[in-house]
Amino acid sequence: MDVGFLGLRIMGKAMALNLLRSGFRVTVWNRTLSKCQGLVELGASMGETPAAVVSKSKYTIAMLADPIAALSVVFEKGGVLEQICEGKGYIDMSTVDADTSLKINEAITNKGGKFLEAPVSGSKKPAEDGQLIILAAGEKELYDAAIPAFDVLGKKSFFLGSVGNGANMKLVVNMVMGSMMNALSEGLSLAGSSGLSQQTFLDILDLGAIANPMFKLKGPAMIQSSYPPAFPLKHQQKDMRLALALGDENAVSMPVAAAANEAFKKARSLGLGDLDFSAVHEIVKVAGSSGEAK
Amino acid sequence: MDVGFLGLRIMGKAMALNLLRSGFRVTVWNRTLSKCQGLVELGASMGETPAAVVSKSKYTIAMLADPIAALSVVFEKGGVLEQICEGKGYIDMSTVDADTSLKINEAITNKGGKFLEAPVSGSKKPAEDGQLIILAAGEKELYDAAIPAFDVLGKKSFFLGSVGNGANMKLVVNMVMGSMMNALSEGLSLAGSSGLSQQTFLDILDLGAIANPMFKLKGPAMIQSSYPPAFPLKHQQKDMRLALALGDENAVSMPVAAAANEAFKKARSLGLGDLDFSAVHEIVKVAGSSGEAK
Amino acid sequence: MDVGFLGLRIMGKAMALNLLRSGFRVTVWNRTLSKCQGLVELGASMGETPAAVVSKSKYTIAMLADPIAALSVVFEKGGVLEQICEGKGYIDMSTVDADTSLKINEAITNKGGKFLEAPVSGSKKPAEDGQLIILAAGEKELYDAAIPAFDVLGKKSFFLGSVGNGANMKLVVNMVMGSMMNALSEGLSLAGSSGLSQQTFLDILDLGAIANPMFKLKGPAMIQSSYPPAFPLKHQQKDMRLALALGDENAVSMPVAAAANEAFKKARSLGLGDLDFSAVHEIVKVAGSSGEAK
Amino acid sequence: MDVGFLGLRIMGKAMALNLLRSGFRVTVWNRTLSKCQGLVELGASMGETPAAVVSKSKYTIAMLADPIAALSVVFEKGGVLEQICEGKGYIDMSTVDADTSLKINEAITNKGGKFLEAPVSGSKKPAEDGQLIILAAGEKELYDAAIPAFDVLGKKSFFLGSVGNGANMKLVVNMVMGSMMNALSEGLSLAGSSGLSQQTFLDILDLGAIANPMFKLKGPAMIQSSYPPAFPLKHQQKDMRLALALGDENAVSMPVAAAANEAFKKARSLGLGDLDFSAVHEIVKVAGSSGEAK
Structure with a gap:
């Protein structure tokens, strides 16, 4: 052929x-x-x-x-x-x-x-x-x-x-992926700030109902603040924006994706757009230990 | 022994x-x-x-x-x-x-x-x-x-x-799970409203980097609006509330989990608290086709 | 002249x-x-x-x-x-x-x-x-x-x-207005569900640092579920979408406006787009008293 | 007497x-x-x-x-x-x-x-x-x-x-105030990043339907990054947390307040808790001009 x-x-x-x-x-x-x-x-x-x-x-x-x-x-x-x-x-x-x-x-x-x-x-x-x-x-x-x-x-x-359906299907999949990346990042941050081992948290996730290859691949790198760009954050954010725009056409309310999108935008505003999209962790994770006024 | x-x-x-x-x-x-x-x-x-x-x-x-x-x-x-x-x-x-x-x-x-x-x-x-x-x-x-x-x-x-660490670890895991459930629900809703097959969307998710047992198990049931309670929504919402409260103690900002929590609360307010936590899909998914004023 | x-x-x-x-x-x-x-x-x-x-x-x-x-x-x-x-x-x-x-x-x-x-x-x-x-x-x-x-x-x-600056300035103003309308609606809902008088809540707002003509005008009508269209909800939502898109260009993260936008979208999806934008209250306010599983 | x-x-x-x-x-x-x-x-x-x-x-x-x-x-x-x-x-x-x-x-x-x-x-x-x-x-x-x-x-x-109603009424009022402060901060940020004069934006707000004493008082100070504590941010965040908890009891979904609360938490995590609550602007406003990857 x-x-x-x-x-x-x-x-x-x-x-x-x-x-x-x-x-x-x-x-x-x-x-x-x-x-x-x-x-x-x-x-x-x-x-x-x-x-x-x-x-x-x-x-x-x-x-x-x-x-x-x-x-x-x-x-x-x-x-x-x-x-x-x-x-x-x-x-x-x-x-x-x-x-x-x-x-x-x-x-x-x-x-x-x-x-x-x-x-x-x-x-x-x-x-x-x-x-x-x-x-x-x-x-x-x-x-x-x-x-x-x-x-x-x-x-x-x-x-x-x-x-058009091929492109749109990819947007929907990437939107879910972007929300999940934020969910993971928030979980890692909460685990760390609560005195739990982040690696153990990942190990537990990996044994349960929400175990998935992305968490397994990206999680340990996020603990190390290592974000070599496999899928650049600015592209992930663009896809979320386009997915939200697609939803807007049919009045689909998607507050979790919208919140995730704003987190990616914040990361972009800090110059992290060319890193891997897992670099959103940089804006989610808790700043150093000092100066917190509880 | x-x-x-x-x-x-x-x-x-x-x-x-x-x-x-x-x-x-x-x-x-x-x-x-x-x-x-x-x-x-x-x-x-x-x-x-x-x-x-x-x-x-x-x-x-x-x-x-x-x-x-x-x-x-x-x-x-x-x-x-x-x-x-x-x-x-x-x-x-x-x-x-x-x-x-x-x-x-x-x-x-x-x-x-x-x-x-x-x-x-x-x-x-x-x-x-x-x-x-x-x-x-x-x-x-x-x-x-x-x-x-x-x-x-x-x-x-x-x-x-x-x-206390055992209880807290469970909260963190369940928080990530709750955000992911909303991410799935939003994806299903967007796929459906964009003229894409929801089942095909699930099939594609299941082949990729974010494939996980929960999506595989709950997704098809959500398409059918079937929510037999394995983990009741009111318990999931309670865990998200407690996880957010845990984060509050250390000033961990978690906007995606917060948005997911509000969706679960909305579902609770509509009397869905005793159904499975996947019933949050009932408040995410787009209402029937009529009456939309674009 | x-x-x-x-x-x-x-x-x-x-x-x-x-x-x-x-x-x-x-x-x-x-x-x-x-x-x-x-x-x-x-x-x-x-x-x-x-x-x-x-x-x-x-x-x-x-x-x-x-x-x-x-x-x-x-x-x-x-x-x-x-x-x-x-x-x-x-x-x-x-x-x-x-x-x-x-x-x-x-x-x-x-x-x-x-x-x-x-x-x-x-x-x-x-x-x-x-x-x-x-x-x-x-x-x-x-x-x-x-x-x-x-x-x-x-x-x-x-x-x-x-x-272009005239159009954009209007978008920014309307974005703030849309977030404030949601803030008011959430406040009314919380007051009502907590056993407080909604009218007294409005009276108190009107005496304080956040008193403003919009709250005074729309608040009492919202209590009555009355939404004669002065500014149609679908136009408000369109302006929020455009404001968020404007922010996207420069990576301005605006999670509160994004959450408000999703609420307006939800209202649109329920056919409320031609009512006044205060009709977002219909999707914020708590459903009837029955069936809530705490 | x-x-x-x-x-x-x-x-x-x-x-x-x-x-x-x-x-x-x-x-x-x-x-x-x-x-x-x-x-x-x-x-x-x-x-x-x-x-x-x-x-x-x-x-x-x-x-x-x-x-x-x-x-x-x-x-x-x-x-x-x-x-x-x-x-x-x-x-x-x-x-x-x-x-x-x-x-x-x-x-x-x-x-x-x-x-x-x-x-x-x-x-x-x-x-x-x-x-x-x-x-x-x-x-x-x-x-x-x-x-x-x-x-x-x-x-x-x-x-x-x-x-209890007195305390709760205060929480509801402060919750609305906190959401509005975020709305203002996002508006200021969007105006600035879109090449509009922030002061003119405040002048226009002050003439319209959402004019209010708080915007008039805090807005100009926020442009100057000046946050002398009239109402400390950590107290505002505490009130928002308590208001959200009050809502949780009756399953009131308040996504805008929740998003605002997470912003205040982020500000707290950066050590801004003792400044005025308008200091949330520090985490909303766009970082300096460099390094943004659009």
Whole structure:
């Protein structure tokens, strides 16, 4: 099966490599073309432009940095639009907002092409292991055709209906994640200030009904005030803002998410936006022991 | 090894049975003595009063309904205090507040006895399976002596330091749980109102970094508005109130827990206090489709 | 002094009348031209279109229903743009968002005209009494020229700097107002549920450091569950959303406003959006006396 | 009319002086007796103990620092209880919690005396000017008898029913005040970060429907980061905690007050508890300009 692949940053490179290893014939492109070299050595073809990739491939997958990159690759000179046509499909797995997806969808379908948004849940490690969770929405026929590729890239894929639903589902999941991160941070802070061992608190959480991989991964680092950015706080806060805006459209009252969002904003205001989103702990945790007037 | 056991309601009965089956010689007591019958048939002895049990046992474990029952069993006529003395230990595994534990601790130690509070995390099923999580605090020597019993009753026990720490640790865990329940409820509400499948949302959560047994268990029931009380909402709200009060003592600001607490209070005000704590979803979820003025 | 006036709904009509009575020569226009009749009888001229009004007037004031109307009057056929030119000024006193103001500003100034946004604080009665508060921003020269008119229309006018600042200042004021309305509603609810007289509570508030006209006006009506729409709840909630979005841009954490916003959203979700914003009390106040499980 | 007066700190001294000037025969006591000197020179009598004052006076008023002082003066050796009896009344105008009032009430009435709690709203200046607001609750007959004194001390007195209602009414008022202080602080922060003049924002607030003396007094000081303690933040936070606890008893959900309380707690945790409660602005306002990652 022939597939194009646009974007070879950390995630994209791992994904394209997995497709190659599973027997797909892959034509790759990256804005810095030299990044294609490693994959070419392993058997991939290279396209000079996104359009060149699309012309050679029945289906083209994109994994780009952000909405601006996602739009450029489609609309710029040498972009996807120049070659997309009936019989061809375009699958954007980048994390973008619903509006961006809808714009790309309109342009692609106007040319007769099929479009699928398919953002993923999971970062570097799951991408390498083919263990992503794929949230696809758009053209069902294209989704069905892409299943062999999705089976390689992810442990599970979902078809969520019309374009925009993939982006929105990701927002809802990230909103819950952001509230939970604050819940953990408050728990750690309360445990510490009450004279309980924070590590023991984490150990107990990990044995009970609310045990989850995020607490296990982030908790010990938070005790150490260590926040290497896996998911930057400013992106988490942006997702919470967008989720709250989505809720506003339908008058969904979400006071816990709203409180969590304000905590992330406070963290941003203190210059923590580029750290991991667990750095919200810096504004939740109790300041040093001195000076407290009970 | 000889051990006394006070309180044979659902949890206590299962726990005493496990001890018996593991070779402990168990002397049981229950306020309604007839409830001892089943265990006696399986080899347990029976005491007529808590004092009678204590007189026969080096260590006595209690598993009682609430702080009032926990205090009665110790202080009333025929209570634990009448026979506790140097060389004997008393282990209260009931869920009570720190103040109650401290009162019992003072009375027991004044008589020369050793005391341990040891509330558990887990309900009926883990009690039956010997899979409780035991949060012990008080006399370390007694904790060490009780390990053989704890190994039968739980999958893991923790020694948390001085009396009160067991109760407080439970509050902190339950506070995080309450915030998470609200986070889930808000996510379900937003998913539903945004035209996404709530079940698919749960499926996606269950594959990712925040997957946890509580979401898996409660989520589908919440979609069905089904809230059979495993942990009553009024108890969850009480624990959040106590956790916030604990935080207040040390000026720990916990806005997410505070917002979650207000949601539980709203649910209580609507008469949902006796349902499961997941019934907070009734006040979070969006009302029927009609009448919304955007 | 010659002045044009566009829009003769309740507010606009009262304002144009005040100008007329103070000796201004006023040329009026309204989409339903028949509404001009009353003012014409009192000495006003009439223009057939906004453009016709502008052609006759050195300064034209607009008081329109919403952003859509504000844009139409400028950009449509026969609109302000057709006649605005160097030497003429356009003052939009409608309540619109900063983006709408910026669009109108750009179009007017491209034609050589001067622009001022000048939203007001105050509704029907202050408009009739010439007691509005005017929040002007844009061309300072035009502001200075408009002072004689502003002195007639309002008790006080402010020049706030560049276009957009008038709209934003209104958002900030309304945000504080929305939080205060929730504070009042919570206070009323707590007083009532604690067995205190709600009216006495209002009387006490009115004598102290936080006494304010809004509490005095809305409080007694809230006790009666009476919410005739002076400022519709859906508009208040929209302003809070926009204020929070404004804060988001600069990472201003505002947890109290966020909590108030969620309460307004809850009220909207229950179909209360067209009532007065004090109707948030319906979701704050405690439900009937029955069924509470303490 | 004869009246006793216990407690001559700032407030009490001003109040006793007003009574003296209005023709009351006043017998005073203060723990540091030398503080009685000034009033004695102006015509007051002095009692050596609270009991001595009560023995000479039909009605005794107390104005003490806190619940501990209020209890001491009644229960200690030489305290009020030794002389209170049928035909005598005791009016405690100190700010204490409902529990303290109830304890004093029980002791006084057991001796046949009449009791009134009568906390006040207002601080030094209103005390000097006889402009306090008096929130009385307890024995109605005693309230009626005390009206001549209340007319001297305050601009308005309220009879609120049974003992405890005075304390609770004060909590509700202070809760609303605390939420409003946060609303103001957030508004100031948003105005500043949006490039608006904070002083102009205050000027506009002061002309509108939410104008109130507190905003007028505290707003300009907050811009200057000046927080001389009129009402210490730790006391405001304590009142909010108690008000929320009062609400908890009846399941009153108050998310805005809860969010405000968490902000005050954050301020306390940073050592601001002894400053004025407006110092919550220190944790709301946006940190310096550097380092923000938008």
